[in-house]
Amino acid sequence: MSPQRRAGLGTNQEAVRRHNLGTVLRHVHRAGHISRAELTSLMGLNRSTIAGLVAELESLGVSERAHPVEGARQGAGRPSAGVRIAAEGPYVVAVDLGVDRAVVARVGLGGQVLQRAQAPVHDGGEAWQVGASVASLVRQVVADAPPAAPLVGIGISVPGLVRRTDGLIRLAPNLGWQDVSFGGIVLAALGVDIPVQLGNDADLGALAEHRRGVGVGVDDLIYISGNVGVGAGIIAGGVKLDGAGGYFGEVGHLPFGLAGLTCHCGNRGCWETEVGAHAIAEAIHCPADKVAQLDEVLDGYGEPPAQLRATGTALGHGLASIVNVFNPRMVVLGGYFRSLYSLVRAEVNAGLTERTLPAPLESVTLALPGLGSDSALLGAAEIALEPLFVDPVAALGTALVDVRAGLAG
Amino acid sequence: MSPQRRAGLGTNQEAVRRHNLGTVLRHVHRAGHISRAELTSLMGLNRSTIAGLVAELESLGVSERAHPVEGARQGAGRPSAGVRIAAEGPYVVAVDLGVDRAVVARVGLGGQVLQRAQAPVHDGGEAWQVGASVASLVRQVVADAPPAAPLVGIGISVPGLVRRTDGLIRLAPNLGWQDVSFGGIVLAALGVDIPVQLGNDADLGALAEHRRGVGVGVDDLIYISGNVGVGAGIIAGGVKLDGAGGYFGEVGHLPFGLAGLTCHCGNRGCWETEVGAHAIAEAIHCPADKVAQLDEVLDGYGEPPAQLRATGTALGHGLASIVNVFNPRMVVLGGYFRSLYSLVRAEVNAGLTERTLPAPLESVTLALPGLGSDSALLGAAEIALEPLFVDPVAALGTALVDVRAGLAG
DNA sequence: GGAATTTGTTGTTCGAGAGAACAGGAACGG
DNA sequence: CCGTTCCTGTTCTCTCGAACAACAAATTCC
Structure with missing residues (x-):
């Protein structure tokens, strides 16, 4: 992978x-x-x-x-x-599985989104239901593709822990999934057998921002994703880090929380209890059913209330520890952190500067994603395209050539 | 590098x-x-x-x-x-700069220590003084080398932050150094110009344990070093991580400390205030001048007192966070943690199990260094040998051939 | 002791990148 | 306007390193 x-x-x-x-x-x-x-x-x-x-x-x-x-x-x-x-060149299908909606896009070599479709995903939906609706979106997105263009593979971004070896979704708390082989489910719903790659949304966000976003040319960057849960994707030396199982970068449960609130993981003081979506929603009295659209809620604010400013400071303090440990050149704030940072930039910067050690501080920059909310989607495209860059001939050999007929089912 | x-x-x-x-x-x-x-x-x-x-x-x-x-x-x-x-093949000189002593060794291809010497280093010694005594140790160690064998380079392990680009020692709090070009100082004292590589002791410990210690075959491992300060070296995907500046893995200042003690870095609650050498020494009433030999003090205990057991739990809790973030397959406990872990293994394990997430926990192992207290030394040898594996011909070209004459000064 | 198996050795083939020579195409200078 | 200069594309040959095939060597197994 x-x-x-x-x-x-x-x-x-x-x-x-x-x-x-x-x-x-x-x-x-x-x-x-x-x-x-x-x-x-x-x-x-x-x-x-x-x-x-x-x-x-x-x-x-x-x-x-x-x-x-x-x-x-x-x-x-x-x-x-x-x-x-090439105009009729190979392409991939990228899937961004969100908490409340799935976005599917046809992405060509070069990273251009050629076609896009989305649909809501019901909270707590069964995996096969979600798989069926994703498969239907895939068919939509592929319908107008040039007939000669081969489909190289599918990349899927998941808000949860994905095992590196086989792409199994070990745990996706916000989808209510555990040990789900979602790649296989989608393939079965499509009735084809082509390469599928799955990845964690923060990891893929980091990859996309590194290759096509603000992080182009930056070989050491961290993408922090706020998508109900808090996670990080890390690029070090130009390479995406996976860890032994594929769970590298789970920063949401670092014990940065001084208040010591109990987290859903069972421990206390996890960072998520301070800067997670539910925590922020509670702080600003946002109704629970709008947590998934927290970024839109935040964008609605003109002037940040005191609670948000405190959250900004907590975000800055947590980032300081992360910068101390990972020594990145750039930290990209994705998901709802994008909206939050725009609101309380001063507090975040102050919190970061206050607690970061001098050496790592001098080379680090905070940045907003260059790809907006498409980071994870384009990251999914990148991992699906990757085989082409490792061995173009072999990758085209396993690609699906007659896409319309193949996906007719 | x-x-x-x-x-x-x-x-x-x-x-x-x-x-x-x-x-x-x-x-x-x-x-x-x-x-x-x-x-x-x-x-x-x-x-x-x-x-x-x-x-x-x-x-x-x-x-x-x-x-x-x-x-x-x-x-x-x-x-x-x-x-x-080859019996008269190329070799390197490895230097392990400790808080109270410097160890210098001649290490051949294959990682065998062929000769070794050491000398005490005075607390707060000037860099040029330390450099002179290191140079003298280098001459000792090289004296009996076969005359035809070429000296490929020097590798130096430093307890502090080393800038990746040029090997400058940015900060070594326990040596009292800041922005010291120690590589140049040693070369000047030797009167030669050969390749010198510097690295952080924890990073080099990780490298050595990965290549020649308990971590052989383990591509994702962390080496935690307790050497007055607390640091970590991380191998991910078989590659040593450096970060943008070379400061990857500074875990000593993660805010794991619930007591909120003030750290020398200015922040509060740093992990070092709980499991650092000074904190442990204080907890067990060890005299301040024996802090540098904390491992020997700890080895003297038969049964651990309650304070050490609490420290073991704190160590386990901190390791849990580290495992959650880095998802390693193995954590090697080096420096005085080696002695501490032997004493309070149960507490450390319990603390780790309690707070690690299920997915990363299932594949991780705690281990003691396979190279004893030579991890950093052998890691220094490895980085000095590295050019040989990248381009043997070129590395032998820059090597010092007539070592005795070259170092005669 | 002979067959089978695995490896070292030698000479040849194959393939991919390097290099040289020439042609094409644009900017520049008079 | 035209020749010069500069850079690139194209074609052919050269070079070098790895693969391959055939044979010899050394050991185990029957």
């Missing part, structure tokens, strides 16, 4: 080709439209080698020749031909 | 050879004595390719042909010739 290669293996020449082909595609995916000259300098390979790789990608139907990139290089010399994602 | 390759680069054929040669050497280093047949299956390369790589390593003088490995394979077939570290 992670892009890390197995350590200790040797490299044969087939692996070289695979890696280089995948890396070219990764660059095209990142930039959308890039010149061959840029590819040569980015990858440090010879012009002729790049030409061969680009030609192979074109023959695979994933990229196509394009006009030179606008405003690329100023000066003399022959302009370099562009490479861009 | 970290073994991660720069992302986005292409692989040319020169890089392939470099990588494969380094990987063979890495395996020989790890195993000490390994058969060529094992190398072929581990690396997935052809027999003849491995033969060529091994021949090159032999011609470089880093490995030599050996008898077949004892008790390797049972069954028919020609026994596979062994590969082992």
Whole structure:
């Protein structure tokens, strides 16, 4: 699931080709439209080698020749031909499973959302019901796709703990799920067998912001997600961290709460009891049935009341500990923290500065997501696309070619 | 400093050879004595390719042909010739800078300590004084080395924050240092210019235990070091985490302390105020001048007094949070925690079990260091050896060949 | 003792990237 | 307006490293 290669293996020449082909595609995916000259300098390979790789990608139907990139290089010399994602190229389906709604999108190489659909998800719905409605959304989203374009896979963002090895949803408290094989359920509802990847919403938010959001070029970042529960996704050295089981970054139960309130996990003083959605909702007397739309409620405020300012300070203090431990260059505040931070920015910053050690403080920045509320969705797309960058030929081999017929059921 | 390759680069054929040669050497280093047949299956390369790589390593003088490995394979077939570290092969010097003493060792490929020396370090000593005495220890340790053997580099373990980019010691509270370029000081005292690597003691402990200690084969582990201050080194996915500046894993200032004692960092309730050496010393009425030997004091106890049992519970509770966040497969308790854990194992385990979430708890193990008190020292050796595994030819090129003459000053 | 099995060795093949030579296309300078 | 300069795409050849095949060597098993 992670892009890390197995350590200790040797490299044969087939692996070289695979890696280089995948890396070219990764660059095209990142930039959308890039010149061959840029590819040569980015990858440090010879012009002729790049030409061969680009030609192979074109023959695979994933990229196509394009006009030179606008405003690329100023000066003399022959302009370099562009490479861009093919119009009828491969795509994936991304699913963002929220507490109250599911968003499904068709996302092409390059990270563009080509089509989108959503539907409400009933609280406490059974997994197979949710799976059926997700499958129906998938069919909608895929209906207008070019017939020749292959479907590479499905990526699903889940608000809960996802086991790394097999994508099993171990625990999703806000969905009321435990040990649910949601990937299999969706595939069964669709009646196909294609690669499915699942991930935690905070992890995927971090991945998306790192690749396409405010965190582009930032190799050490943390994405804190407020989505009823509080979680973090961590990118360290440019790599998404998973932990032994896939549960890396569960910061919601760190005991930052001085009041010592009891948490649903059984312990006391968890950070979630201070800055979790339910805690905030209670503090500002927000009705319980609107907790899922807490960000909209917060956006409605002009001036923050004192309770929110105190929450902002608590958020800043908690972030200080997180920064001390993870030493990130950037912390992205996602979910309802996005709205909260806009309201009480001063308090959060003060709380952070007050408690962070000097060394980690000097290089860290707080930021809002560059992808708005689509972070997790686009992160789901990224993990579904990942096989293409590891081995384009193999990934296209397992892709679903005749999508309409395949999903007709 | 970290073994991660720069992302986005292409692989040319020169890089392939470099990588494969380094990987063979890495395996020989790890195993000490390994058969060529094992190398072929581990690396997935052809027999003849491995033969060529091994021949090159032999011609470089880093490995030599050996008898077949004892008790390797049972069954028919020609026994596979062994590969082992050359007797007069390259070595490094490892330095473990402690609070009260410096240990210096000559360490060969394969991780064997070939020679060792130590000297007390005066509390509050100036960096140049410490540097001079370290340099003198280095000369001792190198004196009996085979004259043909090259010195690849120096690795230094420091109890403090080390900046990743240049190895500057940003802050070492227990040495009273701030912004000290200790690597340069030692090199100047030696009068040579060879590669020097510095690292935090907990980080290096984690690295060593992962490669040569209890954590062999465990790709997600945490090493908690108790050395006056409390810190953690984290290996995730088989890679040591550094963070943006190199300060990843500073867990000593997480606010786990319910009593809310004031810490030297200015905040309240830091974990160090509960399980730090000074806190423990105070709790058991240990004289202040023996804090540096806290482990020996603890080893003197037969039955733990109540105060230590409470400390054990606090340690367990803190570890629970750490396990929740980092989701490791193993937690190694180093420094004086080694002695403490042996005394109050039950309390630590109970505290951990009580507060860890079910999912991360089910896969985690507490362990004692497999390398005793040499973890940080051997970790320092590992980072000094690392260049050899990235590019053996280049690393041997920058190595010091005529060591006696070079260090004669 | 012969068959089976596994490995080391040697020479050849194959494939991917590097490099050189040439052509194409634009900006620049006069 | 035209030649120069600069950079890039294209094509062909070269080089190098890994794979492959065939054979020899060394051990176990029957």
